[in-house]
Amino acid sequence: ATPTALMVGTARSAKMGVLIKNGEVLEEVSDLDTVVFDKTGTITVGKPQVTDVVGDKDKVLALAAGLEESSEHPLASAIVKKAEEDKIAPSSISDFKAIEGKGVQANVDKHLAFVGSNRLLDHVAISSDLQAKADQLQSEAKTVVYVGLDNEVIGLIAIQDIPKSSSREAISELKKRGLKTIMLTGDNEKVAQAIADEVGIDQVIAGVLPTEKADHIKALQNEGRKVAFVGDGINDAPALSTADVGIAMGSGTDIAIDSGGIVLVQNDLRCVVRALDISKKTFNRIK
Numbered sequence: 001a002t003p004t005a006l007m008v009g010t011a012r013s014a015k016m017g018v019l020i021k022n023g024e025v026l027e028e029v030s031d032l033d034t035v036v037f038d039k040t041g042t043i044t045v046g047k048p049q050v051t052d053v054v055g056d057k058d059k060v061l062a063l064a065a066g067l068e069e070s071s072e073h074p075l076a077s078a079i080v081k082k083a084e085e086d087k088i089a090p091s092s093i094s095d096f097k098a099i100e101g102k103g104v105q106a107n108v109d110k111h112l113a114f115v116g117s118n119r120l121l122d123h124v125a126i127s128s129d130l131q132a133k134a135d136q137l138q139s140e141a142k143t144v145v146y147v148g149l150d151n152e153v154i155g156l157i158a159i160q161d162i163p164k165s166s167s168r169e170a171i172s173e174l175k176k177r178g179l180k181t182i183m184l185t186g187d188n189e190k191v192a193q194a195i196a197d198e199v200g201i202d203q204v205i206a207g208v209l210p211t212e213k214a215d216h217i218k219a220l221q222n223e224g225r226k227v228a229f230v231g232d233g234i235n236d237a238p239a240l241s242t243a244d245v246g247i248a249m250g251s252g253t254d255i256a257i258d259s260g261g262i263v264l265v266q267n268d269l270r271c272v273v274r275a276l277d278i279s280k281k282t283f284n285r286i287k
C-alpha cells in the first residue's frame with residue numbers, strides 16, 4: 001500500500017501546486033516545529049519601489065542609478081527605474097564592484113562612490129540629520145540605502161517592498177499548527193521587524209550575510225529544532241539544502257528550485273500550509 005498512497009498523495013498535491021520531490025520529505029514534515037522564511041520575494045512581493053530620496057535629489061539619484069545599472073539586485077532595479085521615471089541621467093562609472101549582501105561601489109569622476117547598507121559606513125561620515133532621517137524611514141518598514149562619495153554620505157534612498165496579501169493569513173495558519181515562525185534576512189533589523197509585525201512573524205534574524213543563512217539554520221537545528229526553510233533566491237540555496245525541509249518558491253531562481261525538497265508552483269505562502277498539511281496526511285497514511 002505504501003507506494004500507492006505516496007503516489008496518490010503526490011498526485012493530489014501536484015494538482016494543488018505543491019511538488020514533493022521524494023518520500024523522505026514526508027517523514028521530515030511530520031517532525032517540524034519551526035518554519036524559517038527569507039524576506040524579499042518570499043514574504044514580500046519582491047518588487048521594491050523607491051518611496052523617498054533624501055539629499056540633493058538629482059545628484060543622489062544620478063550617482064546611485066549610475067552604479068546600480070550594473071547590479072542585478074532587486075533594490076538596484078528599483079533605483080534605476082526611479083531615475084528613468086524622473087528623467088535623471090545615470091552618472092558614468094568605471095571599476096564597478098558588487099559587495100555581496102552589502103551594496104555596490106565604483107569610480108565616478110575619480111571619486112569612489114558607493115550605494116548600500118550601513119555595513120558600508122565603517123570609515124564614512126554621516127550627518128546627524130541624515131542619520132535621524134534614516135532611522136525614521138526604517139521604522140516605516142522602508143529599506144534605506146546610503147549613497148556616498150569618498151568618505152561622506154551625501155544622501156539616502158528609501159525603498160519599500162510590501163508583504164504579499166496572502167502572507168499574513170499563511171503565517172497565522174502555521175502558528176495555529178503549533179509551528180514557530182522566523183524571518184531570516186540580510187536587511188536591517190528595524191525594517192525586518194516592521195515587516196514581521198505586519199504579517200505576524202514570531203522572531204526576526206536580521207543583518208545576515210548571504211553566506212551566513214545556512215549557518216543560522218544549523219544553529220537552530222543544534223538547539224534541537226526541526227526546521228523548514230522557505231526561500232526563492234540564489235543566495236537561499238545553501239539554507240534550502242541545510243534545512244530538514246527546503247521549500248522553494250517556483251517563481252524563484254533555478255538553483256533555489258533544485259535545492260528544495262518541496263517546490264511551490266504558485267508564489268503564495270498559503271501553499272506552504274497546504275504543502276505541510278498534504279505531506280502529513282500522506283505520511284500518516286503510509287506509515
Ligand code: ADP
Nearest residue numbers: 040071073076101102103115116117185186187
Ligand atoms: P535579502 O536577504 O533581503 O535578500 P541581501 O542579502 O541581498 O538582502 O542584501 C542585504 C542588504 O545589502 C540590502 O538590504 C541592502 O541594504 C544592501 N545591498 C545589497 N545589494 C545592494 C545593491 N545592489 N544596492 C544597494 N544596496 C544593496
Ligand code: MG
Nearest residue numbers: 038040041233
Ligand atoms: Mg529572496
